Amino acid sequence: MPTNNQNNERPRHRAAHFRMPGSGQMTPGAASRSQAAAGPSASRQAARLAEAPHVNSPAPGSTGAIGGTTSRVSARTAAATRRARTRGGKRRGNGRPNGPKTTAVIVSILAGVAAFVALFFVLVLPRLTESSTSGGTQAEAGQEVEVTIPDGSSTSSIATILQSAGVISDSSAFIQEVQRQNVEQKLKSGSYSLLTGSSVTNVINQLVAGPNSTASALQVPEGYTVTQIASLVEEKFGIASDDFIAQAKASNYVADYPFLSEAANDSLEGFLFPKTYDFAGQTVTADTIIRAMLSQYQAEVASLDLDAARQSLESRYGRPFTNYDVLTVASIIEKEALTDDDRVLISSVFYNRMAANMPLQSDATLAYTLGREVTADDLAQDGPYNTYTNMGLTPTPICNPGLDSLTAAANPQDTNYYYFFITSSVHAFSETYEQHQQVIAQNSGA
Incomplete structure (x- = not known):
């Protein structure tokens, strides 16, 4: 006779990336060379004029038209002669690079270059370095990202991971705030779901609270069978259910977990402790999962002292x-x-x-x-x-x-109970079969 043939609602698991200005400068001395090129011709013209000055002399009382022409030619000739005399001599002015104005220009250009370099190191380089440090991440603020903090990570390492993911923008500010709060030893490893552009304070609070991501977590409810756990593993990590079941044999683990020596049918049923497991940063295999669950079982039952409990049960109920x-x-x-x-x-x-x-x-x-x-x-x-x-x-x-x-x-x-009748609304225990039948009759619609 069934003791509980009603609906059996199961409680759910309770347990987270100069151009330098073109000079365009005229070749030094170019203008001088073009001007001096006319020099010898002008000198020869002046010599001819000197030998026959009377040819073009104006007659007394003339209008001076010819004399005027001569004056203009003489002026040009004199100018050309002066230019010829100066050819090859040192000139001072803009035509030579060692003149004062040229030096001033060079100094000005060098000063501009120096200013540019200074600005590059002060303004541009830090941003390039920051971009490189963050892996080039330019995440939009408010985006949810998954971040994994490995075991044993230093505060500096954590800051680098967070900045690289775009969660924080200034790793130095994070480190300083962690030190100010004196919580270096309270930052927990694991997987986190965090928002990009978060404040340093909020991020620190979450890291102190602990992992909150479910991306690499396996949640195993109480009462699940090995077959049901295998389905969860396949859904979560893509490990074939059949492969998990094939691995879940007591003989594969008894050498490391002696308590499995009692297991019947080479089955791990009962020993895969239900809990939420975080496998962040690990290569997840059926073996990885099974070992984590067996280790958890071992830790949990240690608090019960099953050996002592078993002896007490034998004494109370008179059987082994x-x-x-x-x-x-x-x-x-x-x-x-x-x-x-x-x-x-x-x-x-x-x-x-x-x-x-x-x-x-x-x-x-x-x-x-x-x-x-x-x-x-x-x-x-x-x-x-x-x-x-x-x-x-x-x-x-x-x-x-x-x-x-x-x-x-x-x-x-x-x-002294030997019977129970349990539904979502009735939880009755009886000592006799008659009492049990009465409970059933009274709650036939329950």
Whole structure:
């Protein structure tokens, strides 16, 4: 007779990238050379005029037209002669590079170059360096980014990671604020979902609070089976479910985890502790995940001292138990209970029944092999996980229980209950079959 044949709502898991000005300068002495080129011709003309001055002399009383012409020619000739005399001599002025004005221009240009270089180092280079340091990230403010802080990261390393992701713009300001708050040792590693352009204070507060990203996290609810966990792993990390199940064998890990020596059917059912696991910065494989869960199980049950609990159970109920038995009871409790208050009472019912050589009559054990809700016709089908037709516990745990169910299995409440009827609204425990039937009758519509 099923002890809980109603809807079994399961609680959800509770547990985060000069041009220099072109000179255009005339070639030094170019103008002088063009002018001096006319010099010899002009000198020869002047000599001819000197030899025959009377040719062009004006007659007395003339209008002086010819004399005027002569004057203009003589003036030009004199000028040309002066230019010829100066050819090859040193000139002072803009025609030579060593003149005062040329020197002033050169000094001015050099000063401009120096100013440009200074501005480059003061204004441009720091921005280029910052861009290089940040990996060229120019993220728009307010964008959500995933950031992973590896274990053992220094404050300086964390600042570089944050700036590179665009979360902060000034790594120095971050370091100074961390030091001012004296929280260097409180910054936690892990994966974070952070906003670009965040204030240094907000980022520090989040790093102190701890990882908040779910990008590399695997959330395993209490009561999940190995098969269900394998599906989660495939969905989250793309590891084939069949590959995970094939790896999840006790014989693969018993050398490192001695408590697996009790495991039946080479199964890890019951030992994959439900929790949220963060695999940031790791190469995730089926083996990585399984080892993390086995290590967590080992740490959790250490607080229970199963050896001592088992001895106490043997004394109370007058029959032998193993630590594996306690784990199996915890797995059935996990599937049957809807509230924390139910757990210790359900635990007492199962131990009382075993002590009295009564079948456990749990629908949850049969549902484990069927993979669905149990019907009345299923109750008569014999099988190792049918606790209606078989006495005692199932060959293996039927799920992976959480710490609350493990605690209840190790320390059941002391009662005389042998029956329970649990729905979303009814949580009834009875000592006799008659009382149990009355509860069912009274809550047939529940």
